[in-house]
């Protein structure tokens with residue numbers, strides 16, 4: 001696929017900072033013999049956070065920043081001085097970003113709101129300096145805790161657009177044309193299938209300064225859920241829409257059948273899509289007369305509100321907006337928004353992975369072996385103080 005600015009998938013390597021080591025130091029001053037332990041605590045390692053930012057629409061800014069590392073906490077020093085905490089790293093992402101473990105495909109978290117902050121990796125705690133371990137029976141402890149190690153993880157960030165209404169239809173159904181008519185978006189429109197290669201978002205203004213967001217995604221064909229056409233790549237963007245607007249052209253031979261096909265593809269992709277509210281628009285209705293509209297209305301799929309529209313003459317557009325607004329404000333729509341993210345199958349990802357470049361080794365501090373860490377943090381610390 002050609003280079004594009006619509007980046008909805010990135011794989012990045014993240015690492016938190018490790019905790020600084022506690023200092024093992026004894027006070028040494030002239031005329032103060034046996035000054036006692038005065039080693040300070042190590043600083044905390046930096047955390048790695050994700051934060052929703054509504055000013056971002058894609059993950060493009062992360063495409064060239066593949067390693068995100070917080071800094072380590074500094075070691076504690078003499079005179080009980082505490083090491084400086086490591087610096088946190090905040091990864092800003094568009095609202096609607098879902099995070100998976102890149103090695104297992106396991107779902108980790110999602111960020112949906114502007115300003116929402118999720119901790120991805122916790123920085124290591126700093127070790128305690130030896131002055132903490134002074135007891136009545138041990139006035140001169142030599143040990144200090146090492147800092148907790150850093151955590152690292154390779155993650156996949158995937159964007160799932162957070163639009164209110166998702167347009168679902170075969171290629172050439174008139175999806176982009178509708179978006180261009182009801183919003184200020186200027187998607188490419190042409191009389192051939194797969195004109196739209198990446199999702200477009202538009203803000204539809206409604207009466208009284210209210211508005212909702214509509215997402216035009218590339219056309220869906222039979223087999224899309226198995227990867228045909230532009231396939232799976234874009235289906236995930238409608239997982240998050242609260243409402244799906246099915247669009248079927250008026251000159252389709254069998255509207256019911258086409259609806260079934262679209263419906264089946266969505267269900268095969270994720271059965272939870274069934275819980276979403278749906279509206280059907282019969283597009284290009286300027287090709288029909290009153291009589292035909294009347295006749296077709298008798299034979300539409302059951303149980304789904306419908307409207308005949310034409311983006312060219314404006315027929316039914318206001319009615320459609322009214323219907324969408326009404327459906328969006330039905331109570332159960334908030335339920336549907338809470339979609340459960342399945343784990344992803346990392347082997348099935350169809351994206352070319354730029355080979356993972358060299359990542360700096362995690363422990364520059366060789367004399368800080370894991371066993372030592374475990375002795376201090378995992379066992380009961382009290383036992384070590386004898």
Ligand SMILES: Nc1nc2c(ncn2[C@@H]2O[C@H](COP(=O)(O)OP(=O)(O)OP(=O)(O)O)[C@@H](O)[C@H]2O)c(=O)[nH]1
Pocket residue numbers: 169170171172173174175176177178188189190191192193194195196197217218219220283284285286287309310311312313
């Ligand atoms: N007569 C008529 N033609 C329409 C109408 N809406 C769209 N078209 C035409 O249908 C063709 C396809 O429209 P698009 O909006 O590009 O279709 P699409 O669903 O976005 O197609 P893909 O992006 O390929 O999936 C274009 O030639 C449009 O001019 C309409 O209301 N009436």
Ligand SMILES: [Mg+2]
Pocket residue numbers: 175176177187188189195196216218
């Ligand atoms: Mg299109």
